[in-house]
Structure formats: structure tokens, C-alpha cells
Amino acid sequence: KQYNVALVGATGAVGQKMLETLEKKNFPIKELKLLSSSRSAGKKINFKGEEYTVQETTPESFEGVQIALFSAGGSISKKFAHEAVKRGAVVIDNTSAFRMDEDVPLVVPEVNEEDIANHNGIIANPNCSTIQMVAALKPLQEKYGITRVIVSTYQAVSGAGNLAIDELKDQSQAFLNGEDMKAELLPVSGDKKHYPIAFNALPQIDVFQDNGYTYEEMKMINETKKIMHAPELHVAATCVRLPFFTSHAESVYVEVGDENIEVADIQAALANADGVILEDDPSNQVYPTPLSAAGKSEVFVGRVRKDLDNKNGFHFWVVSDNLLKGAAWNSVQIAESVIKNNWL
Ligand code: A2P
Numbered sequence: 001k002q003y004n005v006a007l008v009g010a011t012g013a014v015g016q017k018m019l020e021t022l023e024k025k026n027f028p029i030k031e032l033k034l035l036s037s038s039r040s041a042g043k044k045i046n047f048k049g050e051e052y053t054v055q056e057t058t059p060e061s062f063e064g065v066q067i068a069l070f071s072a073g074g075s076i077s078k079k080f081a082h083e084a085v086k087r088g089a090v091v092i093d094n095t096s097a098f099r100m101d102e103d104v105p106l107v108v109p110e111v112n113e114e115d116i117a118n119h120n121g122i123i124a125n126p127n128c129s130t131i132q133m134v135a136a137l138k139p140l141q142e143k144y145g146i147t148r149v150i151v152s153t154y155q156a157v158s159g160a161g162n163l164a165i166d167e168l169k170d171q172s173q174a175f176l177n178g179e180d181m182k183a184e185l186l187p188v189s190g191d192k193k194h195y196p197i198a199f200n201a202l203p204q205i206d207v208f209q210d211n212g213y214t215y216e217e218m219k220m221i222n223e224t225k226k227i228m229h230a231p232e233l234h235v236a237a238t239c240v241r242l243p244f245f246t247s248h249a250e251s252v253y254v255e256v257g258d259e260n261i262e263v264a265d266i267q268a269a270l271a272n273a274d275g276v277i278l279e280d281d282p283s284n285q286v287y288p289t290p291l292s293a294a295g296k297s298e299v300f301v302g303r304v305r306k307d308l309d310n311k312n313g314f315h316f317w318v319v320s321d322n323l324l325k326g327a328a329w330n331s332v333q334i335a336e337s338v339i340k341n342n343w344l
Contacts, residue, residue: 002030003339006065006089008057008080009072010034011043013162014094017328018069019047021297025332028339035061036072059083066344067335070094071327085121090344092123092331096215099124099223106226109333110274111138116334116343123334126227127219128326129153129239129248134227135299135325136318137254139273140266141228145257147312148234151220154242154249155205156290157197159322160186164197168243171198187241197243205239214239247290248322251315259311263304266314270301275325280304280316288319296321297329 005027009015011034022029034045034054041056055061057076062068062084070077070084070093077097084091098104105115106124111134116123126134133151140146157164163185171181175198183194187204195202206215213221220237224230256266271278279288280302287302299320307313320326338344 001339002028003066004031004033004064005029005335006033006035006062006068006084008035008068008070008076009094010045010054011036011040012071013158013165014071014323014327017323018071018331019045021324021328021332023048025336027332027335031064033061033065059087062087062089065089067092067338069331069335071331081122090119090121090123090335090338092125092334092338094125094327094331096127096219097124098122099126099219100226106223107334107337108134108138108227108330109337110135110276112227112229113337116337117341119343123338125327125331125334126223127216128159128322129155129216129237129250130220130223130227131326131330132248132299132318132320132322133220133250133252134224135273135275135320136252136270136301136316137224137228139269139276140254140256141230143269144261144265146230146233146254147257148253148255149224150236150253152238152251153205153220153240154251154290155239156244156246156248156322157186157241158245159205159248159326160189160241163189165245168197168245171196172243175199197241199243201243202241203238205241213237244290246294246321246323247319248326249288249290249317249319252318253307253313253315255310255312256314257312261312261314263306263314266304266316270304270316275299276301278302287317290319293319294321295324297324299325 035057068084074095074097181196216239217237288300303317
């Protein structure tokens with residue numbers, strides 16, 4: 001069986017990876033609609049050797065569509081997702097627009113695939129930093145129980161879209177030419193001030209909330225509890241943007257339920273987990289990096305250590321391609337699960 005698929009935000013950084021993923025997974029597509037704003041309407045995009053013309057997104061774009069993948073920003077999802085559902089589509093939304101809505105499943109298939117069954121037309125794809133962290137936490141939660149998580153992130157510019165990728169390139173070029181760096185976008189396009197990302201580190205991703213945390217940090221905190229069905233889990237996050245293009249890295253501290261757990265137990269649980277690859281051999285300097293994870297669909301974990309003071313505490317390093325498992329790959333996995341389980 002084949003399906004009519006629409007891709008909203010087809011020209012964006014995630015949209016391009018969605019196309020790559022649909023092609024790579026040989027997704028059963030009958031008709032494909034590539035949608036964007038009026039700016040990119042008319043642009044040609046190649047998919048599986050065929051040329052497609054990008055169209056402006058309108059409510060009518062979703063007539064006859066069965067699966068709609070959204071990745072054009074929260075405001076676009078708010079404007080069009082219900083229009084797509086009204087016309088019979090299942091929406092898989094990569095933005096934060098509906099993630100915390102009670103009737104919207106928030107899904108990482110390796111962690112909580114069964115939540116998809118309860119959807120009412122919209123299924124949310126979690127934040128990129130959240131996805132890779134919960135993929136690594138899930139096997140530990142299942143085997144040992146977890147009570148507290150403290151994470152610091154090292155995030156690529158591509159998470160902020162194609163314009164942020166260009167900004168890093170332009171600033172790097174300017175810096176190396178001895179010219180002034182122009183900062184017009186990062187840390188957040190809509191915020192009051194902008195700082196250079198090239199040769200820098202910005203401890204702000206998304207806008208600040210009243211409690212002093214950024215929205216990215218609150219996404220990690222709230223989404224983790226929802227996906228893991230653990231409202232009582234203690235989670236704290238610090239999210240930092242760094243000057244590389246692809247993959248997010250995270251330093252994670254986790255407290256497990258049993259003080260007799262050792263590093264080898266944690267490593268074994270991670271090595272056996274779906275979608276997780278353990279790359280952890282300090283004696284041979286083996287650990288994942290943003291470059292080594294780029295272009296791959298798995299979540300890579302290394303540097304597993306026991307805390308020196310807390311017997312229940314462990315530290316590890318988790319890296320994944322933010323545009324693939326963090327966005328496009330996870331969204332298409334959700335679509336595959338919807339089809340496989342007859343949850344359309
Ligand atoms: P467009 O190419 O027309 O601007 P990125 O995350 O890389 O910045 O990409 C954002 C994606 O969202 C692009 O595909 C962009 O299309 C799309 N987009 C932006 N604004 C709208 C809109 N008003 N309606 C539909 N798609 C939009």
C-alpha cells in the first residue's frame with residue numbers, strides 16, 4: 001500500500017533531511033507534495049530522480065493527503081495542522097506547537113511507540129536534544145529506575161535552520177579575513193540582541209522564560225517527563241549553542257535507583273538498547289563526537305563513568321545527528337509505525 005504524503009517546510013534544513021530519509025527508507029509514497037511559504041513556491045526539488053515543484057502551503061494543500069510531515073516552525077503548524085487533520089491526514093509535527101498538549105502523543109519510537117495509538121490526528125516529534133537523551137535514558141529507567149537527570153548540551157547551529165548555518169559560515173569567513181563578524185540571527189532570531197556564534201559559545205537557545213531557564217531547557221525538562229511517563233523525575237538542563245554544523249552532544253548526569261549498579265551494568269543496558277550504539281573505550285580514546293555521528297541515524301553514547309561521591313550517580317556523553325534522529329529520522333519512524341500498526 002502507498003500513501004499521499006505532504007511535507008511542510010520542504011526547503012528547510014530539516015525538510016531536506018526528511019526527503020533524504022523518505023528516500024533512504026523507501027517510504028511507500030503514492031503522491032508527494034512539497035510545501036513551503038510563497039518565497040520558495042515554484043522552486044524545483046529532486047526526489048528519487050523526479051523533479052517536484054514546491055508549492056505555497058494553503059489549507060487546500062492537504063486535500064487527499066494521508067500523512068503530513070510538518071517542519072516549518074511552530075506558528076505554521078498552529079495555522080495548518082488542524083486544516084490537515086480536518087481533511088483526513090495524520091500530522092507528524094516536528095515543532096513545539098503541540099508537544100505538551102494532553103491529547104497529543106509525544107513520541108520517540110524506541111521509548112514510547114505505544115503512545116501513538118492514542119493520537120487524535122496529531123503526533124508530535126520531540127525536541128532534538130530531548131530525543132537523543134531519552135533514547136539513552138530509557139534502558140536505564142527500565143532496568144534500574146532513574147530519579148534525577150542533569151544535562152548540559154553542546155548544540156549544532158543547524159538546529160536553528162539554514163539561515164543559522166549560513167551565519168556561522170559568513171562569520172567564520174569574516175573572522176579569518178580579519179573583518180568584523182556580523183551577528184543578525186543567533187542566539188534567537190526574534191530576540192533583542194544577537195551575538196557571534198563563530199569561535200564562541202552561546203548559553204541561550206530559544207527565549208528566556210520567567211524562571212530564568214530558556215525555552216529549549218524547559219522543552220528538555222518537560223518533554224523528558226512526558227515521553228518517559230515520569231512526572232516525578234527530577235530534570236535540569238543547560239543548553240548551549242556551539243560553532244559546528246551538525247549533531248548535538250550532551251553531558252548527562254543520571255541517578256539510578258540502586259547504589260550497587262556499576263559502569264559495566266550501565267554500558268550493557270546501553271549496548272543492548274534499540275537505536276543506541278555504545279562507543280566507550282577510554283583506553284583506545286573511543287567516544288562519539290559531533291562529526292562522527294553526523295549523517296547517522298543512531299544515538300551514540302560514550303564516557304560512562306560512576307560519580308566519585310554519589311554511588312547512585314553516573315555521567316555519560318551522548319551524541320546524535322540533530323537533523324536525523326533529532327528530527328527527520330524520528331518523524332519518519334513515527335510515520336512508519338503509524339502505517340505498520342494501522343494507526344492512521
Ligand atoms: P521557505 O523556503 O519558503 O522560507 P529552516 O528551518 O531551515 O529555516 O526552514 C524553514 C522552513 O519553513 C522552510 O522550508 C520555509 O520555507 C518554511 N516556511 C517558513 N515560513 C513558512 C510559511 N509561512 N508557510 C509555509 N512554510 C514556511
